[in-house]
Amino acid sequence: MTAWGLAWRTIARSPARSVLAVAGVTVIGALLFNMLLLSRGLLVSFRDLLDNAGYDIRVIAAQGSMAHRPPIADATSLAEAIARLPEVESIAMVRTDLGQVSAPGVNAAWTPIELIGMTDSKGGGWTIVKGSPLPTGPSAGEPPVVVNTTLASMLHLEPGSRLRLRLTSAGSASALPLVTVRVIGVGGFAFEASGDLNVATTMAGFAVAHGTPADRQAEMVLVASRPGAAAPALAAIARLRPDVRVLSNDQVMAQFNENAFSYFRQISAVLSSMTLAFAFLLIATLLTMSVNQRLGEVAALRALGFPRRRIAANLLWESALLVGIGGTAAIPVGGVLAIILDRILRQMPGVPARLHFFVFEPRTVVLHAALLALTGAVAALYPIWLATRLPIAATLRREILS
Numbered sequence: 001m002t003a004w005g006l007a008w009r010t011i012a013r014s015p016a017r018s019v020l021a022v023a024g025v026t027v028i029g030a031l032l033f034n035m036l037l038l039s040r041g042l043l044v045s046f047r048d049l050l051d052n053a054g055y056d057i058r059v060i061a062a063q064g065s066m067a068h069r070p071p072i073a074d075a076t077s078l079a080e081a082i083a084r085l086p087e088v089e090s091i092a093m094v095r096t097d098l099g100q101v102s103a104p105g106v107n108a109a110w111t112p113i114e115l116i117g118m119t120d121s122k123g124g125g126w127t128i129v130k131g132s133p134l135p136t137g138p139s140a141g142e143p144p145v146v147v148n149t150t151l152a153s154m155l156h157l158e159p160g161s162r163l164r165l166r167l168t169s170a171g172s173a174s175a176l177p178l179v180t181v182r183v184i185g186v187g188g189f190a191f192e193a194s195g196d197l198n199v200a201t202t203m204a205g206f207a208v209a210h211g212t213p214a215d216r217q218a219e220m221v222l223v224a225s226r227p228g229a230a231a232p233a234l235a236a237i238a239r240l241r242p243d244v245r246v247l248s249n250d251q252v253m254a255q256f257n258e259n260a261f262s263y264f265r266q267i268s269a270v271l272s273s274m275t276l277a278f279a280f281l282l283i284a285t286l287l288t289m290s291v292n293q294r295l296g297e298v299a300a301l302r303a304l305g306f307p308r309r310r311i312a313a314n315l316l317w318e319s320a321l322l323v324g325i326g327g328t329a330a331i332p333v334g335g336v337l338a339i340i341l342d343r344i345l346r347q348m349p350g351v352p353a354r355l356h357f358f359v360f361e362p363r364t365v366v367l368h369a370a371l372l373a374l375t376g377a378v379a380a381l382y383p384i385w386l387a388t389r390l391p392i393a394a395t396l397r398r399e400i401l402s
Contacts, residue, residue, distance in 0.1 A: 010290070010314070011321055018322070021286045025326025025372075026333060028282065032275040033334030033368050034341065034358065039268035041342075041359040043257055049354055050249045053125065053190050055092065056230050057223035058247045059237060064219075071095070072244060075218035081240050082223055087233035089226045092120045093218035095206055099167040101199060103155040113151065113197040115167065116189075117206025120222075126200065131159030131185030134202050143205030146185040148198040157183050165199070167209055177211040191352045264357065276375050283319055283379035290318065291383045308388040315384050316377065323376035327369060335360070 011018045050056075059078070061070045072078065075093055083091045095117040100110040118125055120134065126146060134146055145165075147157055157163070161183040181201065189198045207214040225233035230248060238246045247255075257265075338358035345357045 008317075008321065010318060014290075017286075017290075021282075021322050022326045022329070024282050025279065025322055026329040028275055028279045029327045029330025029368070029372055030334035030337055032272060032279070032371065033330055033364070034338050035268045035272040035275060036364045036368055037334075037338050037358040037360065039265060039272070040361065040364075041357045042264055042355065043253065044359040044361065045354075045356040046256060047249070047253055049190055049352065050252060053222075055222035055224045056249050057225060057234055057237065058249075058252060059221040059223065060219070060245050060247070062243050062245050064245070069219040071217040071219055072221065074216050075221060076214075076216040078241055078244065079218070079221050082221065082237055085233060085236050087225055087229035087236055088223055090224045092118060092125075092222040093203060094118050094125075094220045094222065095203065095218050097167055097206075097209075099165055099199070099209065101151075101155070102164045103157065103161065104164065110166075111151070111155065111197060112168070113199050115165070115206065115209060116198060116200040117203045118200055119203050126187040126189045128185045128187040130187075131183070133185055133187075134200065138204065139202065142180055142182040143201050143208050144184040145181045145205065146187050146200045147183055148189050148192055148196065149186055150192075150195065151197040151199065152183075152186040154197070157186065159184055159186065163199075165209055179209050181205065181209075188353075190354065193350050194347055194353050195349075196353075272371075276371060279323075279372065279375045280379045283322060283376055284382055286322065287315060287319055287380055287383035288386065291315070291387050311387050312384045315380050315387060319376040319380040320373075323372050327372040331365065331368070 059072070059082070061072050064070045079091050079093050082088055097115045097117075099113055099115045101113050102110050116125070118134070119136070126133075126148070128146070129149065130152075131146075134144055142162070145163065147163075151157065155161075155163075163181050163183060165179045165181050166177070181199075189196070189200070192198050201209070203214060203218075223233065223237065234246055234248055338360075342356055342358045345351070346353065346355070
């Protein structure tokens with residue numbers, strides 16, 4: 001009989017203990033799988049958000065950051081110079097401010113919103129679900145706006161609806177003029193958080209809301225480079241103005257990975273280590289108990305001429321079967337648990353609705369299997385040492401007398 005066959009019969013001979021062992025490994029493996037998904041989930045999901053926006057370079061003021069963006073002086077001239085570069089395919093300027101809106105005849109109360117001014121020729125800032133996107137050229141009449149689905153549902157807005165808009169200062173109504181805007185589209189904004197109320201308009205509409213001519217400023221300039229020209233475009237833009245910072249998507253990811261996502265990465269590392277420790281203790285305890293209950297059997301096999309390496313192989317196969325069955329079952333269990341936890345975590349304030357904490361990757365399954373296999377092999381070392389160093393004669397005598 002092979003070592004694998006003997007290990008299978010040993011496990012099948014004690015079904016209750018084996019089922020409990022597999023269940024324990026499944027629970028621990030599911031937790032480990034979740035922590036591995038969490039360790040890179042935010043990075044993968046955030047990178048997808050950046051790439052799907054259609055822009056691979058971001059230009060901000062030199063003293064600013066991606067989270068705090070002071071206006072870039074004369075951003076219009078900078079954007080025009082960037083657009084003329086042969087490495088650049090398209091550009092967009094972005095500004096934001098806080099405001100309030102009211103829909104006459106629907107809800108007289110003023111609703112706080114974030115106003116976004118953008119020249120987005122690629123349509124990467126939002127996904128239109130009703131109506132049309134913002135025009136790329138000048139528009140006559142009332143400033144056009146795109147509202148997010150949450151605001152549209154709250155105020156019962158449709159393309160063609162009118163809104164009264166006023167900007168706010170320091171959390172209270174400012175002296176800026178009251179402006180009537182026209183809703184031309186309803187969409188989902190790429191970086192909106194759950195419960196956010198967003199209104200997007202053109203840069204001309206943004207200036208109208210402020211009651212002043214366009215001041216040629218922007219908080220950020222988004223750049224889409226031509227295929228294969230990202231690095232030359234990055235260098236060329238950096239040479240245009242010394243008072244700005246030019247960041248590629250990789251550099252933005254590095255900043256967020258170092259600051260915003262480090263907390264979850266550390267939690268994942270600590271909990272993964274603890275989970276592996278529990279898996280080691282569980283498997284080592286089960287195999288040690290199995291050996292202690294079968295000391296006479298092991299001694300008899302040794303007396304019949306079974307070599308130590310075959311006894312060791314038997315225990316390794318026992319560990320492999322327990323870990324293999326439990327670890328395989330852990331993947332769907334962990335996947336369901338990850339979906340539940342992801343929904344809970346995405347309800348946190350300020351988290352973009354399209355950002356996910358748990359993201360499946362094929363490499364995660366490979367890493368999960370490798371870690372469990374290594375843990376199972378290490379956990380089997382002590383039971384193997386115990387079985388292979390067993391004194392045959394003394395053990396048989398003790399078994400007969402007992």
